[in-house]
Amino acid sequence: RDFGVFFPILHIILLSSIEVAGYLAAWFAFDMHWTYMHWLVMALMLVVLLVQALLTRPFHAMPQIVPLKGIDWMGALLWCVLWLQVAWLLNYGDWLDWWHSSDFRLVMGTMLITLAVCLQRMMHHPKPYIEPAMWTYHNVVPVILLIGVVEALFSCEHVLEMVYYEEVMHYADHTYEALNRWSLPGIVAGCLFSIGWLKLMRWNVYKLIALALVAFCIYAGGFYVLVDSNISIEQLRIPILWRGFSYAVLCISFMWCLHAIMSFEHFFQALSVFNVLHMFVGGLVGAALHARGMKYYVADGFARCSGYVDSVRLSARAVDFPQMMNGIVEGFLAQSVKILFGWTLIAGLFFAALMLLWDIPMVRHQVKHIPAWPVVGMRVLRGVQRQRRLKRLRHLRRSLKN
Known part of the structure; x- marks a missing residue:
C-alpha cells in the first residue's frame, strides 16, 4: 500500500x-x-x-466467498451507455458536421436523457454505482x-x-x-x-x-x-x-x-x-x-x-x-x-x-x-473618488498657504 x-x-x-x-x-x-x-x-x-491454472491455487482471504450482490448493475449499464454516447458524439461529430446532422442531434438528445436517468439513479438509489x-x-x-x-x-x-x-x-x-x-x-x-x-x-x-x-x-x-x-x-x-x-x-x-x-x-x-x-x-x-x-x-x-493563383500566372510558365x-x-x-x-x-x-x-x-x-466583480468595481470607484477628494484637499491647502 x-x-x-x-x-x-x-x-x-x-x-x-x-x-x-x-x-x-x-x-x-x-x-x-x-x-x-x-x-x-x-x-x-x-x-x-x-x-x-498450473502455478496458483484457489485461496480466499475471507472465510466465505462474497457473492456479487449489492452492486448496482443497472447503474453500471447506464453509465456505460452514457460514455458510449459521449464517445460517439465526439468521434463522429466532425465527420457529420456536428449540429447539421440529424443523427448527431438524435444521439445528443438521447445522451441528455441518459445523463438525467444516471443522475436521478445516483441521487435516489440506496447503493448507486457512483x-x-x-x-x-x-x-x-x-x-x-x-x-x-x-x-x-x-x-x-x-x-x-x-x-x-x-x-x-x-x-x-x-x-x-x-x-x-x-x-x-x-x-x-x-x-x-x-x-x-x-x-x-x-x-x-x-x-x-x-x-x-x-x-x-x-x-x-x-x-x-x-x-x-x-x-x-x-x-x-x-x-x-x-x-x-x-x-x-x-x-x-x-x-x-x-x-x-x-x-x-x-x-x-x-x-x-x-x-x-x-x-x-x-x-x-x-x-x-x-x-x-x-x-x-x-x-x-x-x-x-486563392487570390494569388490564376490562369494568367499559371500559363506564364510551364x-x-x-x-x-x-x-x-x-x-x-x-x-x-x-x-x-x-x-x-x-x-x-x-x-x-x-x-x-x-x-x-x-x-x-x-x-x-475574492469578491464578485461588481463589488471589485465599486471598491475601485470609491478608491478613485477618495484620491480625487484628497487631491482637491491638497490643492485647497496650498492655495490657503499662498
Whole structure:
C-alpha cells in the first residue's frame, strides 16, 4: 500500500507495454502480416491462463466467498451507455458536421436523457454505482476536470502528430513507431522522477504537476519550432522524449491526488471516473477540437492563397500543376499543425502557471474569498473618488498657504 512506489512502478509497466505493443503491431504489419499481432496477443493470453491454472491455487482471504450482490448493475449499464454516447458524439461529430446532422442531434438528445436517468439513479438509489459522496471530497472536482483538460492537450499526439507524419512527411507506420520508441526513456525517467519526488523527498504534488506541464510545453514548443517539410527525423526525438516524461508524471500525480484526498471506500469510484476521462473522453474532446482547428486553418490557408493563383500566372510558365498543388496542400497542413501546436503550447503554459499559483498558500487559501466583480468595481470607484477628494484637499491647502 505504499502508493508512492506502486503508482510509478505500475506506470512503467503500463505505458511501456502500450508503446511496445504499438511498435510490435507496426513491425508485424511491415515485415510479416498484420494478423500476426492478433496471434501474439492470443498466445500471451494463453500463457496467462496456463500460469494461473498450473502455478496458483484457489485461496480466499475471507472465510466465505462474497457473492456479487449489492452492486448496482443497472447503474453500471447506464453509465456505460452514457460514455458510449459521449464517445460517439465526439468521434463522429466532425465527420457529420456536428449540429447539421440529424443523427448527431438524435444521439445528443438521447445522451441528455441518459445523463438525467444516471443522475436521478445516483441521487435516489440506496447503493448507486457512483455515489454522490464521491464528489464531495475536497478538490476532487478540480482534479478530475484537470485530468480531462490534460488528456485533451495530449490528444495532439494522435491528431497533429499523425497528420504531420502521414500527410506532410509521408512516414510509414513502422517509421512512426520506431520514432515513438524515444518516448520510452522519457516514461522511465518520469516514473523514477516521481518516485524520488513523492516517496523519497515527499514534496508537494502541485509543483510536480506544474513541472510535468512545463515538460509538456517543451514538447509542444519543440514541435512548434520544428514542424517543417524539410527537417530530419532525428530532430523530433527530443520533443517525443519530453512527451513521455510529462505523460508519465501526470498520470502518476493524478492517481496520487485521488488517493490522497479521498477514503478507500470511494477511491475506486473516483478511479473509474479518472479512467473514463483518461482513456477516451478527454482524448476525444481534444481530438474533436484539433480536428476542427485543422479544418478551419487549412480552409483559411486556401482562401488566402486563392487570390494569388490564376490562369494568367499559371500559363506564364510551364509548371506541373498536380505537383504544385500537392506541395501547396502539404504546406497548408504543416502550417495548420504548427498553429495548433502553438495554441496547445499557450494552453499548457496557462495551466502550468495556474498550478504554480495554486501551490502558493496565500492564493490557495484566499481564492474563495475574492469578491464578485461588481463589488471589485465599486471598491475601485470609491478608491478613485477618495484620491480625487484628497487631491482637491491638497490643492485647497496650498492655495490657503499662498
